[in-house]
Amino acid sequence: MAGLLETPFLWVVATIALYAVAYWGYGKWVDRNVWRSDAKKATPAHMYMDGVEYFPVSRYVLWGYQFKSVAALGPILGPFIGIAYGWIPALLWIIGGNFFIGWLQDYGSMMLSVRKEGRSFGPITYEFTGAKGRNNLLAFVLFYLIIISATFIALIAQFWNAFGGTTFVPTIGVLLSGLLCGQLLYKLKMNVMAVTVIGIGLVIVSIYLGMLIPVTMPWGAAWNTVYWAAICAVILYVAAILPVPTFIQPTNYLAFYPAYTAIMLLLLGALLSPFTGVPVAEPAFVGVWNNTIGPIWPILFVAIACGAISGWHSLVSSSSSSKQLDIETDALPVGGGAMLSEGLLALASLAAYSVVAGLSPTGASVTAWVGGAQALVSPLVGGKSANAVLATFFGLVLIIYALTVQALVTRFFRLVAGETWGEGRFHILGNKHVATFFGLGVSWVFAISGSWWALWLYFGGANQLLAGLAIMLIAIYLAKTRSPTRNYVIPGVFMVVTTLAALIWETWTFVNAAIQYVVYNNAAALAQQTRPPVSGVTLAALAIDAVFVGVGVALFLVGLSMAIRLFRTYGRSKAEGRVPAPAAADGGELENKSH
Amino acid sequence: MGDPNQPAEPKGRKRQKVSQAAKGVLYGMAAHGHVTAALRTRMYLEHLFMFITLGDMLGVPVIPPYYSLKILPYAVPNIKSWKQRVFRERDFTDQVF
Numbered sequence: 001m002a003g004l005l006e007t008p009f010l011w012v013v014a015t016i017a018l019y020a021v022a023y024w025g026y027g028k029w030v031d032r033n034v035w036r037s038d039a040k041k042a043t044p045a046h047m048y049m050d051g052v053e054y055f056p057v058s059r060y061v062l063w064g065y066q067f068k069s070v071a072a073l074g075p076i077l078g079p080f081i082g083i084a085y086g087w088i089p090a091l092l093w094i095i096g097g098n099f100f101i102g103w104l105q106d107y108g109s110m111m112l113s114v115r116k117e118g119r120s121f122g123p124i125t126y127e128f129t130g131a132k133g134r135n136n137l138l139a140f141v142l143f144y145l146i147i148i149s150a151t152f153i154a155l156i157a158q159f160w161n162a163f164g165g166t167t168f169v170p171t172i173g174v175l176l177s178g179l180l181c182g183q184l185l186y187k188l189k190m191n192v193m194a195v196t197v198i199g200i201g202l203v204i205v206s207i208y209l210g211m212l213i214p215v216t217m218p219w220g221a222a223w224n225t226v227y228w229a230a231i232c233a234v235i236l237y238v239a240a241i242l243p244v245p246t247f248i249q250p251t252n253y254l255a256f257y258p259a260y261t262a263i264m265l266l267l268l269g270a271l272l273s274p275f276t277g278v279p280v281a282e283p284a285f286v287g288v289w290n291n292t293i294g295p296i297w298p299i300l301f302v303a304i305a306c307g308a309i310s311g312w313h314s315l316v317s318s319s320s321s322s323k324q325l326d327i328e329t330d331a332l333p334v335g336g337g338a339m340l341s342e343g344l345l346a347l348a349s350l351a352a353y354s355v356v357a358g359l360s361p362t363g364a365s366v367t368a369w370v371g372g373a374q375a376l377v378s379p380l381v382g383g384k385s386a387n388a389v390l391a392t393f394f395g396l397v398l399i400i401y402a403l404t405v406q407a408l409v410t411r412f413f414r415l416v417a418g419e420t421w422g423e424g425r426f427h428i429l430g431n432k433h434v435a436t437f438f439g440l441g442v443s444w445v446f447a448i449s450g451s452w453w454a455l456w457l458y459f460g461g462a463n464q465l466l467a468g469l470a471i472m473l474i475a476i477y478l479a480k481t482r483s484p485t486r487n488y489v490i491p492g493v494f495m496v497v498t499t500l501a502a503l504i505w506e507t508w509t510f511v512n513a514a515i516q517y518v519v520y521n522n523a524a525a526l527a528q529q530t531r532p533p534v535s536g537v538t539l540a541a542l543a544i545d546a547v548f549v550g551v552g553v554a555l556f557l558v559g560l561s562m563a564i565r566l567f568r569t570y571g572r573s574k575a576e577g578r579v580p581a582p583a584a585a586d587g588g589e590l591e592n593k594s595h
Numbered sequence: 596m597g598d599p600n601q602p603a604e605p606k607g608r609k610r611q612k613v614s615q616a617a618k619g620v621l622y623g624m625a626a627h628g629h630v631t632a633a634l635r636t637r638m639y640l641e642h643l644f645m646f647i648t649l650g651d652m653l654g655v656p657v658i659p660p661y662y663s664l665k666i667l668p669y670a671v672p673n674i675k676s677w678k679q680r681v682f683r684e685r686d687f688t689d690q691v692f
Binding site for chain 1: 615616617618619620621622623624625626627628629631632633634635636637638676679680683684686687688689690691692
């Protein structure tokens with residue numbers, strides 16, 4: 001039995017305890033004093049019940065749905081970059097970010113939508129900031145989706161290329177089994193339980209086949225990734241244009257079982273680490289500067305996005321969950337509770353990384369989560385003999401977390417493109433095939449040319465900025481209703497400033513790489529910002545570097561303009577709140593009597 | 596501490612509640628999105644059906660009134676919810692899932 005202090009056990013337990021305080025202490029306080037949620041108030045689910053989009057759902061069902069919708073690759077890979085500063089800073093951000101900001105945003109977005117008759121963030125932004133504000137949001141979301149797509153495609157390609165090629169067949173197995181399950185359910189009207197058993201059986205067989213028939217490419221890591229990324233883009237194209245019940249939903253349904261089994265195993269492995277004797281191998285604190293990714297502020301705060309705070313969640317909370325909330329008081333367990341639970345996923349991932357020695361954000365160790373998971377879980381399931389199966393299983397889990405969310409993101413991009421270019425001179429870009437092809441094409445080019453961690457930091461910056469903007473939107477509503485705003489404004493300002501600083505820093509790294517080459521004829525920085533094979537052709541690397549500068553500048557400017565708009569509206573709403581309410585016709589006598 | 600005047604909840608009932616909650620969470624994680632996606636697909640098909648049947652109401656005569664009138668008794672119960680859904684404000688941010 002290893003000492004308690006040598007394993008992740010103590011800090012995993014301490015974080016769970018702090019999250020409990022966040023929920024039952026701070027959470028209940030905000031619910032009572034800021035939002036004043038009222039179980040007797042009619043929610044949109046009851047007011048506009050149509051049995052399709054608006055209908056009341058039990059808090060347990062909605063919690064499960066919300067958690068599944070927000071948990072993806074973010075909390076798994078974020079800690080990998082964060083741990084470059086040591087596991088303590090990463091842990092502190094996972095605790096503090098979620099405690100003071102993360103759950104508050106998810107819960108607030110849900111409450112805001114509920115109080116605004118179930119409307120999502122687009123119409124609410126329009127109401128608060130006008131048509132320009134909404135267009136600004138639309139532009140920001142378009143860039144944001146392209147960056148997410150590029151990051152996830154790059155990572156999926158890298159994962160397929162790793163693990164000795166054992167994960168490709170299981171991935172195809174999950175997708176085909178999902179398609180088959182969809183047909184069995186809808187065409188043959190088979191029983192859900194029977195379909196589930198068949199589906200899970202097929203997934204297990206495909207994991208076995210993956211180990212028997214590894215699929216590798218012969219062109220070396222650099223070119224292999226290019227082709228893997230192209231295969232990924234083709235799969236995403238099919239997923240985005242097929243009807244949701246045909247592909248995305250059955251695949252997501254089937255992917256749920258291995259994905260959540262993996263989280264359970266990982267948490268169990270971390271909690272039992274004193275008994276299994278798996279020690280922490282990473283240093284607790286490395287420093288406030290990392291030569292590759294830069295300073296701890298603002299980089300750490302955008303590297304670990306989901307798990308601490310994520311803007312994507314505000315879109316989820318306000319688009320579907322809020323329309324199905326039975327009573328207002330359910331928003332805390334559903335919105336806040338699901339976010340705090342996602343923090344546990346980030347925590348489990350941090351525990352997995354912490355037991356692997358010698359991690360580097362730029363190296364091939366991006367797959368280290370699987371190594372850490374193997375180390376934590378193998379003592380529970382048969383020791384080292386289980387390592388091969390666990391590598392394929394956890395590798396598959398990494399890929400399906402990315403692929404299932406990316407399928408939704410690609411579909412969402414197609415819809416947003418339709419909204420943006422559906423009419424006017426560029427209407428062809430609104431066509432579903434053209435929009436999907438365009439979105440995936442641009443993302444594929446970024447994925448095969450930019451270094452994955454630089455893409456990840458752009459993604460984190462955009463994602464966290466969206467979170468900051470969502471928090472400010474919530475603060476505006478609270479100011480308009482004369483409720484306390486401090487709990488939202490302070491995190492909102494922090495997130496907006498931090499993420500804009502991160503975008504400036506990331507853009508600067510690309511600018512600096514170009515300066516190093518053009519002025520000092522030093523191509524090393526350029527090679528670091530891009531990836532092979534592009535980095536091998538200096539002019540191509542320079543060109544793609546310039547494109548990334550453009551992306552960074554565009555993200556920054558659109559984000560800044562949105563932030564200014566929101567801060568101005570907040571200021572105006574706060575000022576309006578200070579003006580005394582107009583006196584009643586009787587001079588306020590009746591009101592005075594009632595006090 | 597619970598209210599001493601309140602009778603204690605029987606153990607079996609508590610267990611049932613926990614089991615219901617666990618089932619709910621599992622259903623929510625695995626199948627709720629699936630169900631709502633299927634409902635939404637049906638909704639779009641129903642919209643199409645209603646539009647074809649009662650297009651005259653919107654000034655778009657799609658099929659001859661003779662057939663519209665024959666189908667009318669089947670379509671009437673859906674008119675209210677159809678109108679409610681069709682006239683609802685929709686935005687790109689509504690379509691995340």
